[in-house]
Amino acid sequence: MFRTLIFAGAVAVVAHAGFASAAELTVKMRNQGAEGPMVFEPSTARLKVGDTIRFxxxxxxxxxESIPELLPVGVAPVKGVMGKEVVLKLTKPGVYGxxxxxHWSMGMVFIAKVGDAKLDPATSNKVLASAPPLTKRRLTAAFNAIR
Ligand SMILES: [Cu+2]
Structure with a gap:
């Protein structure tokens, strides 16, 4: 419930050529958040094709920066530099990581589900298998949240 309220407050409907109802989600990169240290806040989202996320x-x-395994085919990955804002355009349905x-080893990850796409279990298992323990815990929670 709490997370839902935060999410609703962070989404702003913006004018975007071609997408009359496109929204922009603001995600903060924080040293300390409601879910613990080193977090994206919110850490998960369900969005639509045409929306954008501003980190x-x-x-x-x-x-x-994009997690290569968690990026729909045909979408250009983002790789932000330290301390700089990044805008990720959600041009295709799928799961975006x-x-x-x-702070990868501390589990600083963000997962968005765009459209009706399902997360392929083989893909999520592969990512989880190579993730450090804290990261694995947060990724598992995020995958469950977007299911
Ligand atoms: Cu960080």
């Missing part, structure tokens, strides 16, 4: 470096020392490179 804001609320605290210094973070970046936002973003990580903060320096």
């Amino acid at each position: 804001i470096p609320t605290d210094p020392g973070h970046n936002a 973003v990580k903060c490179l320096p």
Whole structure:
């Protein structure tokens, strides 16, 4: 319930050529959030094709970059530099994963489900198998949240 309220508050409907109802979600990169240290906030979202996500470096020392396995085919990955804002355009349905490179091992990950796409179990298992323990825990929670 709490998370739902945060999510609703963070989505702003913006004018976007070609998508009359496209929305922009703001995700903060924080040293300390409601879910613990080193987090994207919110850490999960369900969005539509045509929406965008803006990653804001609320605290210094973070970046936002695509998790290669969690990116729909044909979508260009993003790789933000430290302390800079990143805009991710959701051009295709699917599951989009973003990580903060320096805090990957601390589980600083963000997962968005766009459209009706299902997360392929083989893909999620592959990502989980190579993830450090904290990351594995947060990824598992995120995958469950978008299911
Ligand atoms: Cu970080």
